[in-house]
Amino acid sequence: MAPLIQATGLTKRFGEFVAxxxxxxxxxxxxxxxxxxxxxxxxxxxxxxxxxxxPITEGTxxxxxxxxxxxxxxxxxxxxxxxxxxxxxxxxxxxDNLMMYGRYFDLSRAVVRERIDELLEFVQLTEKxxxxxxxxxxxxxxxxxxxxxxINEPDLLILxxxxxxxxxxxxxxxxxxxYRLKQQGVTLIITTHYMDEAEQLCDRLVVMDKAKIVAEGxxxxxxxxxxxxxxxxxxxxxxxxxxxxxxVEDLAPRTEVLADRALLYTDDAEETIARIATTGLxxxxxxxxxxxxxxxxxxxxxxxxxx
Amino acid sequence: MATPIPxxxxxxxxxxxxxxxxxxxxxxxxxxVLYLAAMGxxxxxxxDQNLPGGVEGxxxxxxxxPGLLVATAMQTGAGEGAWKVMxxxxxxxxxxxxxxxxxGIPSLxxxxxxxxxxxxxxxxxxxAVIMSAFRVAPLMQSLLAVGPALLVGLAxxxxxxxxxxxxxxxxGLPLYFRFVxxxxxxxxxxxxxxxxxPGWLQSIALATPMFHGVELSRSIVVGTEPAVAWWISVxxxxxxxxxxxALAIGPFRKRLTx
Numbered sequence: 001m002a003p004l005i006q007a008t009g010l011t012k013r014f015g016e017f018v019a020x021x022x023x024x025x026x027x028x029x030x031x032x033x034x035x036x037x038x039x040x041x042x043x044x045x046x047x048x049x050x051x052x053x054x055p056i057t058e059g060t061x062x063x064x065x066x067x068x069x070x071x072x073x074x075x076x077x078x079x080x081x082x083x084x085x086x087x088x089x090x091x092x093x094x095x096d097n098l099m100m101y102g103r104y105f106d107l108s109r110a111v112v113r114e115r116i117d118e119l120l121e122f123v124q125l126t127e128k129x130x131x132x133x134x135x136x137x138x139x140x141x142x143x144x145x146x147x148x149x150x151i152n153e154p155d156l157l158i159l160x161x162x163x164x165x166x167x168x169x170x171x172x173x174x175x176x177x178x179y180r181l182k183q184q185g186v187t188l189i190i191t192t193h194y195m196d197e198a199e200q201l202c203d204r205l206v207v208m209d210k211a212k213i214v215a216e217g218x219x220x221x222x223x224x225x226x227x228x229x230x231x232x233x234x235x236x237x238x239x240x241x242x243x244x245x246x247x248v249e250d251l252a253p254r255t256e257v258l259a260d261r262a263l264l265y266t267d268d269a270e271e272t273i274a275r276i277a278t279t280g281l282x283x284x285x286x287x288x289x290x291x292x293x294x295x296x297x298x299x300x301x302x303x304x305x306x307x
Numbered sequence: 308m309a310t311p312i313p314x315x316x317x318x319x320x321x322x323x324x325x326x327x328x329x330x331x332x333x334x335x336x337x338x339x340v341l342y343l344a345a346m347g348x349x350x351x352x353x354x355d356q357n358l359p360g361g362v363e364g365x366x367x368x369x370x371x372x373p374g375l376l377v378a379t380a381m382q383t384g385a386g387e388g389a390w391k392v393m394x395x396x397x398x399x400x401x402x403x404x405x406x407x408x409x410x411g412i413p414s415l416x417x418x419x420x421x422x423x424x425x426x427x428x429x430x431x432x433x434x435a436v437i438m439s440a441f442r443v444a445p446l447m448q449s450l451l452a453v454g455p456a457l458l459v460g461l462a463x464x465x466x467x468x469x470x471x472x473x474x475x476x477x478x479g480l481p482l483y484f485r486f487v488x489x490x491x492x493x494x495x496x497x498x499x500x501x502x503x504x505p506g507w508l509q510s511i512a513l514a515t516p517m518f519h520g521v522e523l524s525r526s527i528v529v530g531t532e533p534a535v536a537w538w539i540s541v542x543x544x545x546x547x548x549x550x551x552x553a554l555a556i557g558p559f560r561k562r563l564t565x
Contacts, residue, residue, distance in 0.1 A: 014565065051407060053403075053406050053407060053563075053564045054564055054565060055564070072411060073312070073409040073410075073411055074409070076407060076408055076409050077408070077409045079407070081407040083400075083403065083404075083407070085400060087399060087400035087401060087403050087404040088404070089323065089399070089401055089404075090399060091323065091326060092322070092323065092326065096322060099322070100318075100319045100322050101404070101408070103315055103318055103319065104315050104319070104405060104408035104409065104410055105408055105409065106309050106310050106315065106409075152408075
């Protein structure tokens with residue numbers, strides 16, 4: 001079967017500025033596909049091109065077998081979009097927001113009413129049906145935006161930074177809902193700059209940096225390919241690290257010295273920790289953990305994902 | 308059969324309006340009553356005492372009412388193209404939400420204009436009913452004067468939308484109302500004939516869409532001969548609507564779907 005999304009040499013320029021620089025990727029039916037990268041990497045521009053609200057500058061892009069440029073309305077009628085910034089109508093109720101949105105897709109009121117019941121149940125907002133959006137918490141608004149994105153039973157749901165700005169509990173509720181959608185076979189496109197989110201939700205992802213794709217794979221395969229199994233994080237009191245950087249770098253095959261701490265990449269954390277003791281270095285704290293996508297990103301770009 | 312997309316935009320505007328319709332309708336009733344009572348009857352009695360022949364041959368109230376009808380429509384149209392457009396593009400980004408659906412820019416603008424027309428129509432019909440209650444003209448004749456009012460309201464909605472869509476900051480809007488809309492309201496022939504103005508101001512008044520609407524409306528209600536042939540005024544207003552709407556599409560596209 002042909003991929004749901006196919007992009008080759010996809011480019012977006014705003015005047016001189018290159019937002020997306022000739023990227024290639026494809027997304028299969030039923031897949032949950034992520035774009036991981038820092039702010040300004042070109043994730044949102046890519047989403048907007050897929051969503052047929054931003055014309056492509058160069059390259060080719062096919063979404064659901066349609067050309068976003070020529071068949072925009074037809075394509076958008078089959079997409080669900082959860083934008084980075086909530087753009088719900090704050091003055092209207094939860095119910096009215098969904099009814100209004102369903103009507104944009106020319107669904108009959110009866111059909112929309114039925115779907116509103118189901119979707120509010122799904123995003124756990126049934127009690128808030130008559131509340132004004134203004135009065136909802138950030139997490140509830142996001143869930144409502146997701147429900148809104150599902151009102152037309154889309155073939156593809158695009159989520160741009162779905163949990164940015166939410167507290168940890170609200171994030172977990174949201175992840176749980178998205179995971180269920182994934183299990184129901186909905187194809188998800190997710191952008192995020194949180195590696196834990198990518199690990200939780202994405203079957204496959206691309207890492208974006210400075211308008212380009214720098215790596216591609218499943219979260220696990222990326223970690224295996226770009227980072228040894230374990231990481232030892234050693235923290236030093238302020239100002240000490242610069243002086244001992246050379247000695248720290250001898251402790252493991254690969255190290256990253258950041259402002260306040262050093263990361264030692266190793267296959268055996270215990271052995272590395274034991275070696276620290278023998279060098280006479282006196283870190284403030286030592287923490288051993290599994291490698292994450294953050295480490296992959298650091299390896300690929302030399303920079304931290306969240307500054 | 309699929310609903311035309313501009314009508315879907317229209318429906319959503321109506322849904323938003325439904326929340327505040329009572330207050331809005333009430334002020335649409337109150338405002339003409341106050342104006343016609345204070346200016347038409349109150350001030351008008353002074354005018355009529357001093358001008359035995361009347362203003363252009365009729366009482367001041369009769370002179371004023373059809374002009375004020377158009378002036379009110381003008382203000383309503385300008386209002387529909389201002390803060391709501393700013394909010395849609397910038398503050399609440401409701402336009403962005405709409406554009407993620409089958410709605411495209413031309414349909415969005417068309418639906419917006421349809422709704423602006425509906426609002427102008429509501430305000431103008433209410434005004435016409437009150438105007439006939441003040442015995443300015445029979446109801447049917449008053450309602451006919453809604454036609455030019457609607458054209459003026461749409462012209463201002465289109466022009467204001469095109470203006471607002473180009474604003475980065477809302478600070479331009481109060482200035483626009485203070486230096487464009489209010490002067491137009493006062494000096495385009497609703498309150499006194501523009502022949503009272505100095506020559507250069509007369510040319511400016513002549514260029515406003517409101518002046519043409521006032522002349523048309525007054526000719527329907529009072530039977531005066533309009534200063535400009537009626538069909539030229541109608542074409543002039545239709546041109547404002549068409550050009551204004553077309554000029555709104557560019558900045559909408561640039562800002563909403565870059």
